[in-house]
Amino acid sequence: MYKQYDIAVIGGDLRQIYMANEFIYKGYSVIVYGLSHQTLSAQAKSAKTLEEALSSSHTIICPVPFTRNQFNITNEDGFPDLTVENLLNNLRESSKLFGGNIPSSVSKYCSTHSITVYDLMEMNDVAILNAVATAEGSIAEAIKRSTINLHQSNCLVLGFGRCAQVLAKKLYALDAAVCIGARSKDARAFAEAFGYTSISLDYLDDQLINFNFIFNTIPSVILTKSRLEKVLPQVTIIDIASAPGGIDYNAAESAKINATLCPGLPGRYAPKTSGEILVSAIENILIESSDENEVSRP
Numbered sequence: 001m002y003k004q005y006d007i008a009v010i011g012g013d014l015r016q017i018y019m020a021n022e023f024i025y026k027g028y029s030v031i032v033y034g035l036s037h038q039t040l041s042a043q044a045k046s047a048k049t050l051e052e053a054l055s056s057s058h059t060i061i062c063p064v065p066f067t068r069n070q071f072n073i074t075n076e077d078g079f080p081d082l083t084v085e086n087l088l089n090n091l092r093e094s095s096k097l098f099g100g101n102i103p104s105s106v107s108k109y110c111s112t113h114s115i116t117v118y119d120l121m122e123m124n125d126v127a128i129l130n131a132v133a134t135a136e137g138s139i140a141e142a143i144k145r146s147t148i149n150l151h152q153s154n155c156l157v158l159g160f161g162r163c164a165q166v167l168a169k170k171l172y173a174l175d176a177a178v179c180i181g182a183r184s185k186d187a188r189a190f191a192e193a194f195g196y197t198s199i200s201l202d203y204l205d206d207q208l209i210n211f212n213f214i215f216n217t218i219p220s221v222i223l224t225k226s227r228l229e230k231v232l233p234q235v236t237i238i239d240i241a242s243a244p245g246g247i248d249y250n251a252a253e254s255a256k257i258n259a260t261l262c263p264g265l266p267g268r269y270a271p272k273t274s275g276e277i278l279v280s281a282i283e284n285i286l287i288e289s290s291d292e293n294e295v296s297r298p
Contacts, residue, residue, distance in 0.1 A: 002055045031057060120278060215238050
């Protein structure tokens with residue numbers, strides 16, 4: 001019988017390190033697996049196996065995103081037993097499973113095994129705050145990968161969801177000329193109400209030559225081989241859509257186009273802030289759903 005902990009943090013990146021530390025600071029006991037970093041609190045118990053971690057708590061916190069390849073739980077250190085199948089096989093009934101972008105197959109399994117699932121990226125408050133870190137990271141990547149200023153550059157933002165809206169606002173504040181590429185007439189109308197120009201994706205081909213920077217947020221291949229042939233040779237393309245992204249990367253590489261898929265930006269550029277946002281959301285849920293058999297705030 002394993003010792004019981006309030007929280008088990010499984011896999012992830014620096015966000016999960018800071019989450020574990022924040023929970024410990026708040027008085028929770030924490031066991032971790034698939035995490036190793038010098039900033040991890042000495043008070044965190046490191047499990048030797050995934051089975052030990054999952055058997056030690058009914059509150060399981062997985063990464064954002066939950067998985068990038070539908071096989072492994074997202075982690076940075078290559079733990080061989082950190083697979084989706086292994087996790088599901090070792091989850092206990094009545095557990096609470098938290099994560100981001102959780103696959104529907106995982107949710108379906110949990111619903112038939114009395115496991116409650118909370119997808120953090122489906123919570124508007126979390127997703128909006130997460131979009132801030134994503135937008136800041138996108139801009140940092142663009143600056144790092146380009147030889148020109150964002151100031152007075154022509155920027156195309158593909159899509160106009162949460163991340164795109166926050167990103168467009170921050171680019172506009174940097175005095176960039178911002179154009180929104182979107183299918184929806186409503187989205188394009190909102191974009192113009194905010195002071196941006198807009199373009200339908202149906203008419204994108206003739207306009208691509210005009211942009212110094214392109215930021216893609218649409219999780220389907222928008223920048224095809226034929227469209228990549230129409231961009232500026234020195235364009236910088238930052239893709240923040242869910243993997244595999246919105247760009248034909250084989251074509252981009254062949255044409256030597258500066259295009260980069262940038263997953264997990266909050267974990268790279270604002271892991272502490274992002275981790276604290278996730279902790280706050282999770283703690284609120286735990287407190288609201290607590291009873292005599294569940295963890296509550298110490």
